Amino acid sequence: MKRPLLIVVAAIGLVAGSAASQEPPPAPDRALPDAAQEARAQALFEGIRCxxxxxxxxxxxxAVIAADMRGLVRExxxxxRSDAEIRQDLVRRYGDFVLFKPPVRLATWLLWFGPVGLMLAVAAGLLLTARRRRSESEALSPEEEARLADIMAEADLRPDPDAKPSDH
Structure with missing residues (x-):
């Protein structure tokens, strides 16, 4: 009797614990009273990553932090403040990653050019591998062909019907 009761209590605890650990919903956004400023804020929101x-x-x-970031931009x-100043403040707080289009500088070269460099490296590797595979073996010398013919005659092997004259 104690075991089923213990299982029920543990299940209720798990459900209640997961519900309590969820993030509360963010407060509703309050738009700026000036329509031009609100349009500017909306345009900035599209370029900033959560x-x-x-x-x-x-x-x-x-996310709650996205709502906080929207409020910060509106403030x-x-x-x-100008759009550039707002972006600079967000980069100062969260790093270049917060922008969907981070600036090109030494620290962000890997973000901008890493995928292209990786694709070029893979293409070069595939090209080198393909060139190595294409090398054909040298043809047999006349002495080697004669020796091979002797071996074939002694072994009483059936010749390959698809073989070229140099393969016999």
Whole structure:
């Protein structure tokens, strides 16, 4: 009797624990009163990556941190900061990864040119491998062909019907 009760209590604990550990939903966004500023904020949201979701812009992300980032962008727009200043502040806080189009500089060369370099390296490797395989073996010398003919005659082997004259 104690065992089934213990299983039920453990199951309830697991369900309640997972429900309690979920992130609460973010507070609803409050748009800027000026329509031009809100349009500017929406345009900025599309170019900024959510640091939790990593594949979504903060405009589309349901994460709480994305909502906080949207609020931060709106605050900075209302304070009169330029788009470049807002991006610089986000990069300062979260790194170049927060931008969908990070700037090209020494630290981000791998992000920009790594995939192309990797594809070129693979193509070069495949090309070298294909060239090595194409090398054909040298033809037999007349002495080697005579020796092979002697071996074939002694072994009483059936000749290959698809063989070329040099293969006999």
């Amino acid at each position: 640091v939790v979701c990593q594949h979504e812009a903060i405009a589309d992300s349901p 900075q727009i209302a304070a009169g």
